[in-house]
Amino acid sequence: METAFTPWLSLGGGMMIGASAVLLMATNGRIAGISGLTSRIFARSTDGEARSVSALFVLGLLLAAPLWLLLSGEWPQQWVPSSPVLMAAAGLLVGFGAVFGSGCTSGHGVCGISRGSARSIVATIVFMSAAIATVLVTRHLI
Amino acid sequence: MKQIFALLSGLIFGLGLIISGMANPAKVLNFLDLFGSWDPSLAFVMGGGILVTAPGYAWLTRARSRPFFDSKFRIPQKSDLEPKLILGAAIFGTGWGLGGFCPGPALTALPIAATGTLIFVPFMLIGMWAARHAPDKPFALKGATQ
Numbered sequence: 001m002e003t004a005f006t007p008w009l010s011l012g013g014g015m016m017i018g019a020s021a022v023l024l025m026a027t028n029g030r031i032a033g034i035s036g037l038t039s040r041i042f043a044r045s046t047d048g049e050a051r052s053v054s055a056l057f058v059l060g061l062l063l064a065a066p067l068w069l070l071l072s073g074e075w076p077q078q079w080v081p082s083s084p085v086l087m088a089a090a091g092l093l094v095g096f097g098a099v100f101g102s103g104c105t106s107g108h109g110v111c112g113i114s115r116g117s118a119r120s121i122v123a124t125i126v127f128m129s130a131a132i133a134t135v136l137v138t139r140h141l142i
Numbered sequence: 143m144k145q146i147f148a149l150l151s152g153l154i155f156g157l158g159l160i161i162s163g164m165a166n167p168a169k170v171l172n173f174l175d176l177f178g179s180w181d182p183s184l185a186f187v188m189g190g191g192i193l194v195t196a197p198g199y200a201w202l203t204r205a206r207s208r209p210f211f212d213s214k215f216r217i218p219q220k221s222d223l224e225p226k227l228i229l230g231a232a233i234f235g236t237g238w239g240l241g242g243f244c245p246g247p248a249l250t251a252l253p254i255a256a257t258g259t260l261i262f263v264p265f266m267l268i269g270m271w272a273a274r275h276a277p278d279k280p281f282a283l284k285g286a287t288q
Contacts, residue, residue, distance in 0.1 A: 003169045003181045006162075010183040013162020014190025020155035021191070022198030027147035029209035029216050032155060034246035039270040053148045058249060060152020065253045067153065068160055076160045078251060079168035080258035086240055091248075091262040093237025095269025098245055100276065101230020102218070105244040106155075108231070109188055114195035115217065122223055123231040130235025135174040138240065 001079055021111050028053055033107020034061070035098035101127070144211035156250040162187040165250045167242025167258075174239055230273075245270075 021032035030037070030053065037054040040046045046054070069075050081087060098104035101123055103112060108127070112120020156165075163169040164187050172181035208214050238244050243251070243262055251259045 001168050001172075002179050003163070003166070003172045003183075005181055006183045007186050010162045010164075010186035011190040013158045013160070013164065014187035015194045016154055016158030016161065017187070018191040018194025018198065020151045020158060021195045022202070023147060023154065024151040025199060025209065025215065026202055026206075027151075027209055027211050028144050029212040029214055031216065031218065032151065034155075034244075034249065035270065038245060038249070038267075039274050042267075042271060043274045052145060056145050056148040057152035057155075060149045060154075061156040061159075061246065061249045062152075062253060064153055064156025064160060064250050065165070068157065075254045076165055076251075078166040078254060078256065080243075080251070080256040080262075081167060081171075081241055082256070082258045084257075084261050087258045087261040088265045090237045090241025090243065091265030092269040093233050094241065094244060094248070094262075095237075095266035095271075096273045097230045097232070097234030097237060097269070099230070099270045099273035101227050101232075101234055102220070104234060104246070105188075105238075106191075106246050110191035110195055111199075112218075113188075114192050115199050117218070117221075119218075119220060119223060119227055123227055126228055126231035127235030127238065130232045131174045131239035132176055134236050134239025135171060136177060139171075139175055139178055 017106070017110060018114075021106075021114070024057065031107055031111045032057075033103050033111055034058075035095075035104040036102075036107055039099045097127075144209075147211065155246065159247050159250045162190070165247040167247075170238075170242040170244075170247070174242075 024030055024032045037057050040050055040054040108120040108123040159165045163183055169181055172179050173184035241262055248263050248266060252263050
């Protein structure tokens with residue numbers, strides 16, 4: 001499925017993500033890494049305050065699309081792969097890999113690179129390469 | 143106060159994901175499809191994010207010794223490129239390439255309730271739970287000394 005190239009909307013949306021990351025660091029002193037915040041909600045080691053802050057950030061994420069619906073009258077446009085087996089496997093790999101590797105697109109790709117972390121730069125190169133290779137295999141080789 | 147700002151940050155983050163197109167797996171998969179229907183848009187999402195976050199973080203840590211409503215900045219201190227980091231990133235990237243969802247967009251898209259999202263998110267949470275409870279050294283026996 002073709003999608004339109006949207007440089008300005010994507011840049012603007014990306015800058016909002018950056019603004020959110022700076023706001024969270026300025027007020028709460030935390031990295032806006034979604035896999036870290038989400039998994040901290042149910043991690044044993046989390047103290048109550050970290051848990052409530054993480055849960056509220058995730059609640060904010062969950063409220064974004066309904067707010068969009070309220071303001072624009074329609075859900076954001078999307079197409080999601082529907083194969084149950086594929087999506088179950090993808091979910092497991094994403095959830096496990098992101099937490100095991102200490103971060104995902106947000107924690108490593110935006111926040112980590114922004115503070116010049118070598119770990120995050122390496123992790124981003126690795127997950128980007130793995131994702132590109134996976135799409136190459138699923139779309140062009142099988 | 144910090145709780146209100148955590149909620150607000152999440153909301154802004156989610157709206158940014160929607161506006162940028164990142165909450166749409168079709169767009170993510172096309173970004174990753176360098177050799178097919180390539181859509182470079184998502185490079186602009188990451189670029190825009192870094193464009194704001196890098197100077198923002200630099201300013202914060204220079205101008206302030208602590209956050210406005212908390213006691214300290216929690217910046218990861220690890221610097222070693224351990225196998226766990228590489229392995230985790232490779233596993234994560236493979237799943238990202240299969241479904242077109244990473245954690246933020248999947249949670250943001252959850253209320254839209256597409257079938258694929260409703261399957262992806264619970265399995266993602268199971269995966270996260272498993273990684274949180276996995277031992278750092280998978281082959282070390284419990285209680286064994288080094």
